[in-house]
Amino acid sequence: MIIVENIFKRYRTPTGMGKWVLKGLSFKIPPKTNVGIIGANGAGKSTLLSILGGVDRPTKGRVERNCRMSWPMGFGGGMQGSLTGRQNARFVCRLHGHEDDIKDRVAFIEGFAEIGAAFDEPVRNYSSGMRSRLNFAMSLAFDFDVYISDEVTAAGDASMRQKAANAFKQLANRSGLLMAAHSESTLKQFCQSGIFLHQGQAYWFDEIDEALKAYKESIAK
Amino acid sequence: MQNLTSPSPNPSQPAMRSSWQISKSVWYALILRELQSLFWSRRFGAFWVLAEPIAQIVIMMLIFTYIRGRVAPGVPFALWLLVGMLPFLMMRSIIFGLMGAVSANKSLFTYRQVKPFDTYVARTAVQVMTSVAIYLILAFAMVFFLGYPIPVYEPIHMFATLVVMVLYAVALGIIFSLLVHALPESAAIIRLMFLPLYLLSGVIFPLGWVPQPYYNWLLWNPFMHLVDMFRQYSLENYTPLPGVNLQYPAESALVGLFIAVLAYRRRQNELVES
Numbered sequence A: 001m002i003i004v005e006n007i008f009k010r011y012r013t014p015t016g017m018g019k020w021v022l023k024g025l026s027f028k029i030p031p032k033t034n035v036g037i038i039g040a041n042g043a044g045k046s047t048l049l050s051i052l053g054g055v056d057r058p059t060k061g062r063v064e065r066n067c068r069m070s071w072p073m074g075f076g077g078g079m080q081g082s083l084t085g086r087q088n089a090r091f092v093c094r095l096h097g098h099e100d101d102i103k104d105r106v107a108f109i110e111g112f113a114e115i116g117a118a119f120d121e122p123v124r125n126y127s128s129g130m131r132s133r134l135n136f137a138m139s140l141a142f143d144f145d146v147y148i149s150d151e152v153t154a155a156g157d158a159s160m161r162q163k164a165a166n167a168f169k170q171l172a173n174r175s176g177l178l179m180a181a182h183s184e185s186t187l188k189q190f191c192q193s194g195i196f197l198h199q200g201q202a203y204w205f206d207e208i209d210e211a212l213k214a215y216k217e218s219i220a221k
Numbered sequence B: 001m002q003n004l005t006s007p008s009p010n011p012s013q014p015a016m017r018s019s020w021q022i023s024k025s026v027w028y029a030l031i032l033r034e035l036q037s038l039f040w041s042r043r044f045g046a047f048w049v050l051a052e053p054i055a056q057i058v059i060m061m062l063i064f065t066y067i068r069g070r071v072a073p074g075v076p077f078a079l080w081l082l083v084g085m086l087p088f089l090m091m092r093s094i095i096f097g098l099m100g101a102v103s104a105n106k107s108l109f110t111y112r113q114v115k116p117f118d119t120y121v122a123r124t125a126v127q128v129m130t131s132v133a134i135y136l137i138l139a140f141a142m143v144f145f146l147g148y149p150i151p152v153y154e155p156i157h158m159f160a161t162l163v164v165m166v167l168y169a170v171a172l173g174i175i176f177s178l179l180v181h182a183l184p185e186s187a188a189i190i191r192l193m194f195l196p197l198y199l200l201s202g203v204i205f206p207l208g209w210v211p212q213p214y215y216n217w218l219l220w221n222p223f224m225h226l227v228d229m230f231r232q233y234s235l236e237n238y239t240p241l242p243g244v245n246l247q248y249p250a251e252s253a254l255v256g257l258f259i260a261v262l263a264y265r266r267r268q269n270e271l272v273e274s
Helices: A045-052 A085-095 A102-113 A116-120 A128-140 A158-171 A184-190 A208-220 B019-040 B045-067 B077-104 B106-110 B116-146 B155-182 B186-200 B214-218 B222-234 B247-272
Strands: A002-009 A022-029 A034-038 A060-065 A069-073 A146-150 A176-180 A193-198 A201-205
Touching: A002 A045, A022 A045, A022 A201, A034 A045, A034 A184, A034 A208, A045 A060, A045 A069, A045 A146, A045 A176, A045 A193, A069 A128, A085 A102, A085 A116, A085 A128, A085 B019, A102 A128, A128 A146, A128 A158, A158 A184, A176 A184, A184 A208, A193 A208, A201 A208, B019 B045, B019 B116, B045 B077, B045 B116, B077 B106, B077 B116, B077 B155, B077 B186, B077 B222, B116 B155, B116 B247, B155 B186, B155 B222, B155 B247, B186 B222, B222 B247
Parallel strands: A034 A176, A034 A193, A069 A146, A146 A176
Antiparallel strands: A002 A022, A002 A060, A193 A201
């Protein structure tokens, strides 16, 4: 269960405080729910995800999360270019307190990412698709209650997306997913419910189709 | 069918770790990562990490003992140089390391367990470890192969001085890291500042000849106190500089840490953003 109470967010810019990105959001995300976050570029999707994921703090307001959440899987974030995929994977295992079963976890990551020999090459040589495969595999290696995906699953190719969708179906009975994406098919494939971000406000929809409809209507205007 | 879920979906696993457990595993992971990137960023990285500062110190020793024929008050000049130069270099690398810690680890703040302060801890630990290793290697070589006296006179006091050095360097490092984050141009000035500081701290030239009132001005520099106190505690027959003590740098370190932690508290959100 994630409870968001009246959060506001603005960033400090070189010329003083920026404009409000989020203006008083309140909603509850029930456990084991797959939620798609929809909105135009700059609507605050990534900001909301990083606040929900605990990376960033809201300027005002409160987020309560009584669950284990993954980090926001974004493009290549959280990996050091000079280290290999394996070294990065081991780092993330240690970070999450899995020093004792690090072998199994790394083996799982290697198997799921399916990037072959590149797993032992520096991450800086990876393509963006390979990075997102690795990032996605790393987060699946831990038992999170909620997975946060910042458009990352959309970066993979067809086989990766199929694999990811299957993984989330298997996880559906114990985990939820928060996902920001633009592709309608991706959102429909992964999510049941939707949050539509528009002009600093959030609108909750139980059905993702309705959220997409509201998004399209806002563009049409 | 391939297993698509994580290796051990174990619902009975404790849901939350304590803050202390999280910090411990984060520090451990970051320290290993720092070492890995030191060792892997170039060929024979592990060798160069130790060899580079050792070469720097040895070259200085050769220049000043053989070419310039310098002497230090009461002790072999090479040893005098070692026990002054290494602590100063350690403090400098801690300070420069912390200064760059936030920008170098930016991508890691994606993991909410990792905060800028953790990267300070990890970088400091790595610097202290490598400096101690270099000290042991050089001291061992000089004592056993060249017959110098052992540069350990009052080990407990040496350790206390080392602690004050680390605290003082960490305080300055955090303050500079916040300054550089707010004002990136200041990094160059801070780096430049360390060249005169090197001389003013008596690292390569003894400061006993400086006349009054200038000598008293030099005493405002905590680095000078730290360098000389470390010499007093490691070399038996060393003649200490007048007016030098451990209390002044210790107080400076505490005041500095107070300011550093306060400023960090105020700025921690901005450090993680963007």
